[in-house]
Amino acid sequence: MTPSWILDIFAALMLVVAAVSAGRLVAAQPWRQRAALADIDVAHLLMAIAMAGMLAPSLQTLPNGAWEVIFGVLTAWFAYRVVRDAQVSGVRALAGGHCAPHLIHAAAMLYMFLALTAPAAHGSGMSGMGGAAGTMGTLSLPFLAFIFALALIGYSIWDLDQLSGPGASGHYSLAVARVAPAGAVLAGVGAGAGPGAAAVSEPAGSAVVTEPVTASQAQPVGAGGPASGTGRGILAPWVATSSRIAMGVTMAFMLLILI
Amino acid sequence: MSEIAAAGVRPAARSRLGGAEASRGAPDVRRLLQLALAGIWLLDALLQYQSFMFSKAFSQMIGGTASGNPGVVASPITWNATLVEHHAVLVNSIFATIQLILAIGIAWRPTVRLALAASIAWALGVWWFGEGLGMVLTSSASPVNGAPGAVVIYALLAVLLWPTDRSVSAPFTAARAVGAPVARALWLVLWLSLAYFALLPGNRGPQALNGMIAGMESGEPGWLAAIDRNAAALVAHQGLAASIVLAVALVIIAVGVYLPAPAAKGTLVLALVVAAVIWAFGEAFGTILTGGGTDPNSGLLLALLALTYWPVRTAVTAPARTAPAPAGANEGTTAS
Numbered sequence: 001m002t003p004s005w006i007l008d009i010f011a012a013l014m015l016v017v018a019a020v021s022a023g024r025l026v027a028a029q030p031w032r033q034r035a036a037l038a039d040i041d042v043a044h045l046l047m048a049i050a051m052a053g054m055l056a057p058s059l060q061t062l063p064n065g066a067w068e069v070i071f072g073v074l075t076a077w078f079a080y081r082v083v084r085d086a087q088v089s090g091v092r093a094l095a096g097g098h099c100a101p102h103l104i105h106a107a108a109m110l111y112m113f114l115a116l117t118a119p120a121a122h123g124s125g126m127s128g129m130g131g132a133a134g135t136m137g138t139l140s141l142p143f144l145a146f147i148f149a150l151a152l153i154g155y156s157i158w159d160l161d162q163l164s165g166p167g168a169s170g171h172y173s174l175a176v177a178r179v180a181p182a183g184a185v186l187a188g189v190g191a192g193a194g195p196g197a198a199a200v201s202e203p204a205g206s207a208v209v210t211e212p213v214t215a216s217q218a219q220p221v222g223a224g225g226p227a228s229g230t231g232r233g234i235l236a237p238w239v240a241t242s243s244r245i246a247m248g249v250t251m252a253f254m255l256l257i258l259i
Numbered sequence: 260m261s262e263i264a265a266a267g268v269r270p271a272a273r274s275r276l277g278g279a280e281a282s283r284g285a286p287d288v289r290r291l292l293q294l295a296l297a298g299i300w301l302l303d304a305l306l307q308y309q310s311f312m313f314s315k316a317f318s319q320m321i322g323g324t325a326s327g328n329p330g331v332v333a334s335p336i337t338w339n340a341t342l343v344e345h346h347a348v349l350v351n352s353i354f355a356t357i358q359l360i361l362a363i364g365i366a367w368r369p370t371v372r373l374a375l376a377a378s379i380a381w382a383l384g385v386w387w388f389g390e391g392l393g394m395v396l397t398s399s400a401s402p403v404n405g406a407p408g409a410v411v412i413y414a415l416l417a418v419l420l421w422p423t424d425r426s427v428s429a430p431f432t433a434a435r436a437v438g439a440p441v442a443r444a445l446w447l448v449l450w451l452s453l454a455y456f457a458l459l460p461g462n463r464g465p466q467a468l469n470g471m472i473a474g475m476e477s478g479e480p481g482w483l484a485a486i487d488r489n490a491a492a493l494v495a496h497q498g499l500a501a502s503i504v505l506a507v508a509l510v511i512i513a514v515g516v517y518l519p520a521p522a523a524k525g526t527l528v529l530a531l532v533v534a535a536v537i538w539a540f541g542e543a544f545g546t547i548l549t550g551g552g553t554d555p556n557s558g559l560l561l562a563l564l565a566l567t568y569w570p571v572r573t574a575v576t577a578p579a580r581t582a583p584a585p586a587g588a589n590e591g592t593t594a595s
Contacts, residue, residue, distance in 0.1 A: 001310045003348050142480055142548045149305070150298075157298045160366035161290070249301070256305045259550045 002257050010250050011055035017243045018048035023234050039081075043074050043102055044243050047109055051250055054112070064113055071110040078103035101155040101244065108148040108251050115139040116258065142259045149252040156248035163241050289432050292567055293365055293375075293420050296413070299563070300378065301362035303554045307355035311551040317351065318344035320553075324391030327399060332392060339388040357381060375417040382414035395452070401462045402453040402509065403471055403541035405557045412560035415445065419567050430520070433567040443516045446568060450513035450530075454506040463502035469495045472540055478549035490540040508533055520570040527565050534561035 021044040030038040050067050053060035062070075082103050085093035094100065116137045139145045311317060322340030325333035343350050361381060364374025386392060386408050393400060393408025400406035421436040429435040433442040461467060473491035476484040494501045508529060515526020538544060538558020545556035 002308055002313060003352070006308060006352065138550075142550075143483075146544070146547055150302070153298050153301050153305075157294050157301060157362070157366045160297075160363060161294055161368065164366070165368040249305075252301075253305045253308060256302075256547075257309050259309075259548060 007055045010253060011052045011059055013246055014048040014052040014055065014250060015059070017246050018045055018052065020234065020239060020243055021045035021048060024239065027234050039077065040102060040240065043078070043106060044240070044247065046070055046074070047105060047247055047251075048243075050109060050113075051247070051254065054254065055250075064116075068110065068113045071106055071113065074106040075103065075110050078106050101159075101248070104148065104151050104155065105244075105247060105251065108152060108255065111141075111144060111148060112139065112251075112254065112258070115141055115145070137258060139255070139258045145255040145259050149255040152248040152252040152255070156245050156252070159241050159245045159248070163238055163245070288571055289420055289422070289435060292416075292432060292563065293371065293422075295563055295566075296378075296416050296420060297362045297365035299555065299559065300358055300365065300413070304355050304358035304362055306547065306552055306554060307351060307358060309550055312351045312355070312553065313347050315344060315347070316551070317553075318347065321389055324389070324394065326391075327394065327397030328391050329396060332387070332396060335388055336391055371422055375421060379414045379417045382410045382417070386411045386414070395456070398459060398461045400456045400459065401471065401541075402457050402505070402557075403462075403468065403537055405542060406456045407449070407452060407557075409545075409554055409557040409560050412449075412557060412564060415449070416560070416564060416567065419445070419564075429571075431516075431568045431570050433564075442568070446516050446564075447513050449564075450509050454509035454513065457502050457506040457509060463499045465496045465498045467498040468501045469498065475541070475543040475546065478546070478551065479543055480548055483543060483548060487540065487543060505533075516568055523568075523570055527569055530565040531562050534558050534565060537561070 021041045024041045025038050025045065028038060028041075049059075049061055050071075053062075078099050081099040082094060082097055085097040085099055089097060117140050306312075318340045321343055322337060325336040325340070328336065358381075361374055361378045364370040365378065367374075390408045390410055391397070393406050393411060395407045419433040419436060419442060424435050425438045426434070430439055431442070433446070437445075456462065462471075469491045472487055472494065476487045479487065512526050512530045512533065515523050515529070517523075518526065535558065538556065538561075542556040542558050543549075544552075545554055545559070546552040547555060
């Protein structure tokens with residue numbers, strides 16, 4: 001059995017991600033902006049809490065059924081956004097768009113909760129995983145777990161590359177977000193627009209669509225705080241990207257040890 | 260294209276890079292392949308955290324690779340297996356963490372050289388101490404079961420994907436770091452050795468290949484076990500013929516990189532197909548779906564290796580010795 005202290009380390013990492021995501025939400029104050037949605041950070045927060053509970057039984061919060069509903073909704077939401085991206089940016093957005101990794105994350109979480117089989121599923125949540133019961137659950141349809149793990153690894157590695165230098169594809173940039181009118185920039189924009197992304201949002205009141213822009217298109221903004229969403233401090237794009245990397249690696253880890 | 264490299268691009272070279280596409284920074288094939296290698300290292304690391312690796316079965320698996328090897332090779336393997344057996348949690352955690360660091364290091368641009376160099380050393384160590392040199396010194400090495408050892412291909416890829424350029428123009432990505440003659444020679448040696456292993460007496464017996472494939476069924480999901488069963492039945496009592504067919508294919512692949520680009524592409528496609536067949540039927544995807552796979556095995560690595568030899572139009576902005584590129588960056592090149 002995988003030692004519980006290793007699971008605890010990953011659980012602690014998830015708590016950090018949850019705290020950072022909550023901090024980003026608080027700093028961005030999306031409730032003060034009409035069109036603001038913070039779907040990325042909300043998703044990060046929920047996933048991190050759920051994974052921490054799966055890794056360490058003492059950190060469990062909601063029953064499995066509630067998480068299944070939550071991640072079902074998140075999966076549907078990000079699927080909708082990926083389709084919207086594809087309509088705007090072309091079919092390439094289905095895999096390479098800024099919402100695609102979030103769709104994979106949400107779907108992988110949903111799969112884990114649905115596919116976990118005995119013995120862990122008999123207890124509350126995945127408590128067997130932490131070693132308390134001395135046994136671990138396994139995932140049905142292990143090939144799907146493998147595919148999800150590969151996808152998560154791929155996105156995590158890509159994020160690491162983009163975070164550490166200018167995008168090889170020129171598709172993403174570390175430049176801060178160009179601010180759209182009337183505070184339409186989202187708390188989760190940095191993450192949503194890809195690794196270290198620059199992002200442009202539609203005007204307030206419209207449907208939320210963020211698009212990655214190239215370095216040449218991005219116009220770094222030198223001033224502005226959370227209200228303008230320029231991505232400084234905890235709102236910096238690299239913070240969200242780092243959270244996504246940590247979650248992707250942890251999720252892939254969980255999928256593989258549950259095969 | 261990295262900005263540093265871009266600054267050194269001569270007009271003619273810039274033209275070759277393709278105008279707007281070049282200035283915008285087209286995806287660099289070598290960097291993408293490096294990232295694929297990093298991804299496989301990350302997969303390895305996460306697999307190393309599985310329950311199986313913390314059990315005695317893992318040390319027994321390592322110890323088993325000493326069998327059939329000469330004493331000088333076998334002794335360190337046995338020592339390593341004993342070490343893992345006595346300190347399973349500590350040693351395996353270190354193993355997994357090292358691989359995790361290698362993956363992150365390759366993906367993180369500033370550390371790509373350091374991580375690639377470290378990965379070569381680590382891979383060679385694992386090749387000996389963990390895989391018994393891929394069993395190439397025994398009579399049981401077979402391309403179908405992972406010879407010459409998946410991990411040695413990691414090292415080979417790290418060399419071929421090293422972020423430097425020896426020539427102004429390279430016919431394929433693997434040639435950029437070591438030059439085309441050396442890259443072709445390495446390819447030739449690898450695939451000819453696979454052909455040789457395919458024809459070893461132990462592998463060309465009537466039921467040899469059948470037994471090898473059927474042996475992968477255990478613990479696999481039903482659908483994969485069924486595929487293995489059917490594949491095994493297909494080669495039942497056909498060991499010699501199957502070995503000859505496989506060896507011929509491997510020889511064609513080996514010499515393919517010396518052919519003109521269109522023909523080379525054909526042999527590389529064959530290499531990809533053979534790698535996929537080996538990975539799916541012979542290696543059952545590295546037995547990852549059983550929860551006991553330490554790595555994806557050689558099939559996936561052979562496919563990645565084949566991609567590094569895919570003919571590309573690569574134009575390097577300046578010789579590496581006069582204008583070394585930044586670590587892991589695009590080195591002012593593009594490929595199509």
